[in-house]
Amino acid sequence: MGSEQEYIDIFDRHRELIDEPCAKLLNDERAKAIIRFKATGFPGIKEENWLHTNIAKRFSADYGMNLGRVEVKAGTHDIFTCDVPNLRTHQAYIINDTFHPGNNGKPLPEGVILGSLNDVAENHPALLAPYYNSLAGKGDSTVQFNTAFVQDGVLLYIPKNIEVEETVQIVALLQANVEMMSIRRLLIILEENSKASLLLCDHSSLQQQSLSTQVTEIFIGRGASLDLYELEETAGNNTRVGSLFVRQDADSRFNHCNITLTNGFTRNSVEVSLEGKGAETRINGLAIGDKEQHIDNRTLVDHKVPHCTSNELYKYILDEQSTGVFAGKMLIRPDAQQTVSEQTNRNLCLTSCAHMYAQPQLEIYADDVKCSHGSTVGQLDESALFYMQQRGIPAEEARHLLMYAFAGEVIDSIGIDALRDRLHMLVEKRFRGELNHCKGCTLCK
Amino acid sequence: MENLLEIKNLHATIDGKEILKGIDLTVKAGEVHAIMGPNGSGKSTLSNVLVGHPAYTVTEGEVIYKGKNLLELAPEDRSHEGLFLSFQYPVEIPGVSITNFMRAAINAKRKYLGEEPMNATEFLKMMREKRALVNLDSKLANRSVNEGFSGGEKKRNEIFQMAMLEPVLSILDETDSGLDIDALRIVAEGVNKLKREDTSSIVITHYQRLLDYIKPDIVHVLYNGRIVKTAGPELVMELEERGYDWIKNEN
Numbered sequence: 001m002g003s004e005q006e007y008i009d010i011f012d013r014h015r016e017l018i019d020e021p022c023a024k025l026l027n028d029e030r031a032k033a034i035i036r037f038k039a040t041g042f043p044g045i046k047e048e049n050w051l052h053t054n055i056a057k058r059f060s061a062d063y064g065m066n067l068g069r070v071e072v073k074a075g076t077h078d079i080f081t082c083d084v085p086n087l088r089t090h091q092a093y094i095i096n097d098t099f100h101p102g103n104n105g106k107p108l109p110e111g112v113i114l115g116s117l118n119d120v121a122e123n124h125p126a127l128l129a130p131y132y133n134s135l136a137g138k139g140d141s142t143v144q145f146n147t148a149f150v151q152d153g154v155l156l157y158i159p160k161n162i163e164v165e166e167t168v169q170i171v172a173l174l175q176a177n178v179e180m181m182s183i184r185r186l187l188i189i190l191e192e193n194s195k196a197s198l199l200l201c202d203h204s205s206l207q208q209q210s211l212s213t214q215v216t217e218i219f220i221g222r223g224a225s226l227d228l229y230e231l232e233e234t235a236g237n238n239t240r241v242g243s244l245f246v247r248q249d250a251d252s253r254f255n256h257c258n259i260t261l262t263n264g265f266t267r268n269s270v271e272v273s274l275e276g277k278g279a280e281t282r283i284n285g286l287a288i289g290d291k292e293q294h295i296d297n298r299t300l301v302d303h304k305v306p307h308c309t310s311n312e313l314y315k316y317i318l319d320e321q322s323t324g325v326f327a328g329k330m331l332i333r334p335d336a337q338q339t340v341s342e343q344t345n346r347n348l349c350l351t352s353c354a355h356m357y358a359q360p361q362l363e364i365y366a367d368d369v370k371c372s373h374g375s376t377v378g379q380l381d382e383s384a385l386f387y388m389q390q391r392g393i394p395a396e397e398a399r400h401l402l403m404y405a406f407a408g409e410v411i412d413s414i415g416i417d418a419l420r421d422r423l424h425m426l427v428e429k430r431f432r433g434e435l436n437h438c439k440g441c442t443l444c445k
Numbered sequence: 446m447e448n449l450l451e452i453k454n455l456h457a458t459i460d461g462k463e464i465l466k467g468i469d470l471t472v473k474a475g476e477v478h479a480i481m482g483p484n485g486s487g488k489s490t491l492s493n494v495l496v497g498h499p500a501y502t503v504t505e506g507e508v509i510y511k512g513k514n515l516l517e518l519a520p521e522d523r524s525h526e527g528l529f530l531s532f533q534y535p536v537e538i539p540g541v542s543i544t545n546f547m548r549a550a551i552n553a554k555r556k557y558l559g560e561e562p563m564n565a566t567e568f569l570k571m572m573r574e575k576r577a578l579v580n581l582d583s584k585l586a587n588r589s590v591n592e593g594f595s596g597g598e599k600k601r602n603e604i605f606q607m608a609m610l611e612p613v614l615s616i617l618d619e620t621d622s623g624l625d626i627d628a629l630r631i632v633a634e635g636v637n638k639l640k641r642e643d644t645s646s647i648v649i650t651h652y653q654r655l656l657d658y659i660k661p662d663i664v665h666v667l668y669n670g671r672i673v674k675t676a677g678p679e680l681v682m683e684l685e686e687r688g689y690d691w692i693k694n695e696n
Contacts, residue, residue, distance in 0.1 A: 381536070381538075382499075383536045384536050384537075384538045386498060386499065386520065386536075387532065387535070387536040387538070388538070388546070388549075388550075389497075389519075389520040389521045389524070390496050390497075390520055390521075390523075390524055390529075390530055390532075391524060391546070391547075391550040391606060391610065392521050392524035392525050392550045392551075392553045392554045392557070392610065393521060393546075393549045393550050393553050394519075394521045394553055395519075395520075395521065397549060397553065401541055401545070401546070401549060402538070402540075402541070404540075405538065405539060405540025405541045405589075406540060408540050409540060
């Protein structure tokens, strides 16, 4: 073991400090998680799921952890600028790893809770107990690490039959002048026939090295519907370890679009468990890399029951020396008859130094299903580039147009017009190299 | 009339194989030239070399266009200078709409000429007008460039782009291939409507039928990388009757 021992020592030494401000629910799960973490440590690069992503090394830097919950004042500048033009949202912030209420316009519908995970766990333990860590409990050791150390995060609860019309926006920010680790948690519960759209912006980067672990558990009840848009805009010295767990009941709908616009070193894991007949899921992703960026997306769609539909589209555009990893598994269990499942992974390597590791997987144990998957790695179409040049479009511009067109297919899956327009513009800017020196969340400015 | 294009002793290779073996050709402003010839004689290579396709290497000779050394210009600058190629096989560009494609092309040209970008209203008006010229469905204009287009729609789209860019010298590379007789007429009429006194065309074709609509002033036969015969329009009929074998035998 390497750096994990240091974290274990910190945990053992400061256990009271960690537990003290936290709800019993968090502490109970913490106790189980630390045992699991101690047993395995961080995943090594010989493990199947981590072959190309050396996460232990990323944890070995000397990050500050705010275990004593020293209050961080939220800069009003950050709070008030995270608006997407033409999009009214209910906002919440996670600054470092503490919940801060945002700049809310309209009040949320009756019964909806958008608040600090720890506060709600303290005040309504019975509400959260059936959910908290029920999916993540089986997660890998980075997830156990998060559960062991986490002290707060965001809870979004939507009671049955309630539709939240305005998008809920949760923004993660880091404020510190030292190397910093953020350990945050999101718990999202949609009861029967409720509906919401959620935008998660990850802007947790500092001038110094930073690492954030984010574990999200989502429960989508019978007939409920959730659109989830995740956007990472961090910087080269940031590491993100994200794990998303989704459980869908019958006739529920989940639409996920995960965009890595700028980053340093990113690992995202998405696990969707289809547990009720007629559930539909769509998980899309777009990763744009250049310089030394590393983007690893691992997905699992677990079809456990009949008559569910899943659709997956992940696209990577890798420039310079960047690295992309995609491992997507569709698991069709014996009971999952009449499954319709499609997975597509398309990747562009713009230079000979860019690397893409693609591993599409389809495991089918039922005999009456319709499934397909495909993966390609290629370069920009030379004949299209020349065709455009012949029409007078300069080579560089032609490249941008083709890259933008390639990315556009993913962005078009975003159901909110204002957000889709904004992302089209941001991606175009990204290709032109105009986002390199951004300081704030560009989604908003 | 002044010389618009002068090709002198042009040699070109692809993958080390010599395809053009000394082409000499002069096109004056306002002229329509037809280049005919059997398969594999180098017709498409000539058009690709003129527009600067990177796969071809010019090993000898020169090309003077509007008094400039054409071979030194980047492909996009050749386009800005008024050179247009209607591709034999127009390329599909998924995800790029014809509207965005043309806007990028028009504005790049205007930038090259030191002009302001065209405003949106003016641009859309121009799109409408030029679309009408070749009966290009307005629905096609919102689709990705050539994606899922029929052969006829692709060629019509080429002539539509030609109308938008108003070239000085247009090269039509087998624009008739894959067209039925109605589509051929529409495309040819489009080309004729775009003809101005000072603009020139090089029409590359195997067959007489396109030249029934687009009347050439001068007809060349390209064979084995060289122009082996040059004559007036009457040569078209002769080739139609006798085929290319007599030319092959003579050379």
